[in-house]
Amino acid sequence: MKQEELQSIVEEVSLTYFVRPFCHEARFNHRLRTTGGRYLLHTHDIEINPKQYEAFGKDELISIIKHELCHYHLHLQKKGYQHKDKDFKDLLKQVGGARYCKPLVDKKASSKKQYIIQCTSCLLKYTRKRKFDLTRYACGKCGGKLRMLKMNIDH
Template identity: 50%
Template sequence: MITQQQLQLYVVQISKQYFNRPFNHSARFNKRLKTTGGRYLLRTHDLEFNPQMANLTEFEGIVKHELVHYHLHLQQKGFQHNDAAFKQLLIAVGGSRYAPRLSQAPRHLWRYRCENDHQIMRQRRFSANRYRCGQCGAQIFFVGEVDNR
């Protein structure tokens, strides 16, 4: 696992190497980020990264992506995803357009069954007496949780 100090040095190094500009703010991990690789904070100009993606091979592309936001915003150019300047600089430095998908299985799978034995699997549990089967309209019964480990 990479530390906060190593992350800061890594971002500074990538900024000098690919952008020929210094990175003068802080880069840190934010464990609350779940689906995104990182984010650029407009008010403080800091960068936050998903610690789950730090060990992936695509992490350099994620850092470049956030640095594109950073440098374009400081230059007062179009720094948003749909701006032409952003797209051009992202391609020039070889940054990734999207964060890689982390394969996470749902925590729970709930099994339901109707009177006609149609199986219904859901990630969220619901009150079976309030709904009917979508295939036949019969009453639904809760069967139990499926072990998905």
Template identity: 50%
Template sequence: MNLVDYVKSVSQEDFGKPFRHQAVWNNRLKSTGGRFFPHDGHLDFNPKIYEEFGLATFRKIVRHELCHYHLYYEKKGYKHKDADFKNLLKRVDGLRYTPKSQQQKVNYFQYVCQKCGLVYERKRRVDTGKFACGKCRGKLEQKR
């Protein structure tokens, strides 16, 4: 798929306006679907999102970035917090947030207090010899 031609077609079909800059794949993007650069007008897109979620989801991400693009050049509110951006994004059915990929999902560590039974979930591992239950000061044990 030629990315620039695809973005141009989405811009014309969904916005009725031309896209006159560059669109490139950026393999370094991890948690974002795309980025708009106001200083030169180009768009970056995450190829992993396209591969993992397919063309329908990717099209919604393209619409999101094109909302930034068109509003910026119309001198309207193009940032996420602006009402102009939110309204246009809703009108063209773009994604507000990028879906979480399998690599982004966080594995939690679970710990149980042996005294009161309180369950703790943590993103990072806890040293059970050093830390105790915050409620009763009992010994913690890793659940899984």
């Protein structure tokens, strides 16, 4: 989907569900990671995460657009536009927008390494995400030498 298509969808959703025009810019932002979209207070523009559209399709995209348009229209009307405000919650329920976007599966998070290190003296086990030089460190409990027990790679 191109920026022009996104702009026309946002304008159409705004007129259909809010009966108000969207007079600013809607664009994809490839740097968004944890959110489906965001409304920019100073410019009144809306940015959408393209990964949400690629992963879940047009229905989820429209749901995110409704959410961001709730922020947009309430802010311009000088009403409560934040997630905690009653005006926002009521309008979001009225138009059927998503309160939260669906989570994206992160490829890096799904393949975590885990190092299990054990003290040779007191047998205390440590789990670590990063590998480190065992000869430079000692057990925090007894001061004994450390050794690598095993390395788990979860997929």
